[in-house]
Amino acid sequence: MIRFVLIVALSLFAFQCKDSSLPLPFGAEIRKMPVDSAENGTIDSVGYYIPEKDNYRLIYVELDKNGNGSSDEFIWQGHATTQDPVSPVKNMVKVHEEVDENHDGKIDLIRWLMPNEIIALAQKDSDGDGYFETTMYYNLKKRVVRREIDVKKEGRPTVFIFVDRAEIDSDGDSIPDLVVYGTSDLELEEKAINLRDTKPLSKGASYLFNLSLIPASDRAILGSGF
Numbered sequence: 346m347i348r349f350v351l352i353v354a355l356s357l358f359a360f361q362c363k364d365s366s367l368p369l370p371f372g373a374e375i376r377k378m379p380v381d382s383a384e385n386g387t388i389d390s391v392g393y394y395i396p397e398k399d400n401y402r403l404i405y406v407e408l409d410k411n412g413n414g415s416s417d418e419f420i421w422q423g424h425a426t427t428q429d430p431v432s433p434v435k436n437m438v439k440v441h442e443e444v445d446e447n448h449d450g451k452i453d454l455i456r457w458l459m460p461n462e463i464i465a466l467a468q469k470d471s472d473g474d475g476y477f478e479t480t481m482y483y484n485l486k487k488r489v490v491r492r493e494i495d496v497k498k499e500g501r502p503t504v505f506i507f508v509d510r511a512e513i514d515s516d517g518d519s520i521p522d523l524v525v526y527g528t529s530d531l532e533l534e535e536k537a538i539n540l541r542d543t544k545p546l547s548k549g550a551s552y553l554f555n556l557s558l559i560p561a562s563d564r565a566i567l568g569s570g571f
Contacts, residue, residue: 373395423440439458
């Protein structure tokens with residue numbers, strides 16, 4: 346909704362400035378437009394845009410979603426492949442988001458997006474220490490189908506959580522050698538981190554190294570041949 350309000354405001358501004366707009370030279374300035382999307386007298390979003398001749402491009406949006414005066418969501422946008430030749434504003438798509446989910450002033454969730462706002466990959470700092478230890482992979486239905494957790498925070502994941510199992514690299518060679526089964530994401534994470542109810546796992550039976558073993562509906566967009 347906020348993004349829609351920004352686009353409408355920018356469209357009206359672009360239309361009004363159409364005759365005096367400048368072509369986009371190298372190193373052109375980025376301008377900003379504050380918006381009170383809630384109409385309560387407080388600015389809650391700012392759109393950053395690059396002016397082009399007869400066309401304005403919104404490239405970055407900053408949001409204060411809880412109204413505390415601090416930015417808690419940052420959205421970068423890219424140029425869409427299809428454009429409306431009549432509109433004075435270029436169609437853009439989200440490509441990157443950074444979110445302060447718990448409103449403590451620090452980014453704790455990062456997303457990379459594809460067209461139609463499909464999330465391809467996300468990283469999360471679950472404990473607020475500034476280290477993004479969890480990486481989440483999505484399928485085309487916008488569902489997390491694999492999570493990788495860097496439990497020891499050594500720069501590589503040791504737990505790989507799929508829909509019905511979690512695989513564990515217990516010896517640090519980047520090859521899962523243990524597996525646990527469960528019916529929920531939380532159950533799988535608890536078992537994997539605490540090495541509870543583990544069974545031996547061969548590389549040939551690992552989902553991580555044999556994506557064809559994963560049901561097609563549970564495969565991630567990245568690395569699965571989509």
